[in-house]
Amino acid sequence: MRVRVWGARGSVPAPGPEMNRYGGNTSCVELTLASGETLILDAGTGIRTLGFSLPPDLARINILLTHLHLDHIQGLMFFPPCFRTESIIRIFGPSSPEASLEARIARYISAPLSPVEVRELPCDVSFLDAPATEWEIGGCTIRAEAVTHRGPTLGYRITDRDATVCYIPDHEPGLGTDLAELGSEWISGFDLAREADLLIHDCQYTDEEYPGHEGWGHSPVNDTLTFASRVGARRTLLFHHDPLHTDGFLDDLHRTARRRWGELGGDPEQIAIAAERAEIAIGAVPASAPARLAV
């Protein structure tokens, strides 16, 4: 499986020269499966550039949304395949007793916030509640579970042959509790992330910033690392960068995280930080992936 980051920012896009290396686009990660099929995790503004890189003849596209906060869906309306008649797009997301997934997303893709309505998109798009049990796409197994954030939010565990990726970009498992002391069965997201080859996890705040942001649904460095340690993640990708964090700030955050991981007994090389366009290969790398366009 090949993992490519198209947006690692949280909350709101953060463009600017001081953000160039890590990027300013919001959450979007592309998984290319061993079968060559593409899975897209979240539709933040990063999905726009991803869309330009996809071959125009790529018909079937699957998007897994963790939740419907704007930084995870904002790019959907600017995703080029949405405007191709030959595209077949399936969008999975959290269910809600309040309204269907389509109706909730349509609040954004509708007037006055948008010049187009969902029903006007020329592609064949369907909106599906993420199943409560495991399901398959393109030969991989997907599991979705609710995790601690504000509002209905899912984390995903995707297993493709010998590789497992866990994606929990917005997560505050340490809210009101000490993750280091808590029984594993009481930790949000534990089963999703257990012994994942790559854990892509929220790390929005430094430990010093966190006290002013408790309950906002995001993790500080220490909780991210404790969670990664408890679940036995083989590699962790720090994700969902705060829009105020510049490249230099994120360099420091990464150094701190690696040092603390070492203090926890881990190999600092296991801790990476997400940057736009970064690629990570896990397990079997796709041999038959469609040719990509340079963007």
Place this chain on the structure above:
Amino acid sequence: MRAEMPGPQKPLELILARNLLTSVTTPAFLVARDGTLLFYNEGAGALIGRPFEDIGQLGIEEWTRRFGPFDDGGEPLPFAELPLTRALREGRPAHDELTVRSADGVKHRIAASAMPIVGAASGASGAMVIFWPVDDEQAREVTTGRHEVSR
């Protein structure tokens, strides 16, 4: 690093309920759908005389044998009549006054309110039972957090 191999992960709504109970001084139990005592907070620990860490999770027979509740004659109340059971059975809050027994054998009169917890994905997963000592002085100590859990 290797992951621990725990039991099945609890549904998110129970995880969040436990976090909430940990953060309040009002005595409260968290109970699974089958009646298993999953957790109680420090306020409840102060009332029954033992912190949760000393007791751990208990099946329904065990925790009702230890703590009650009892009727006015000291006999254990039938499980089906507890506010907790009614809340789970009927899917709505239930309230009653009961007698419980602390670890040192002292009986306390309490008012208990049970609320079912229904998750988006897992349905009815358990109940939260919040209780107050009827005794005014003790109630004041517990609800203001001026109590200690004996260890």
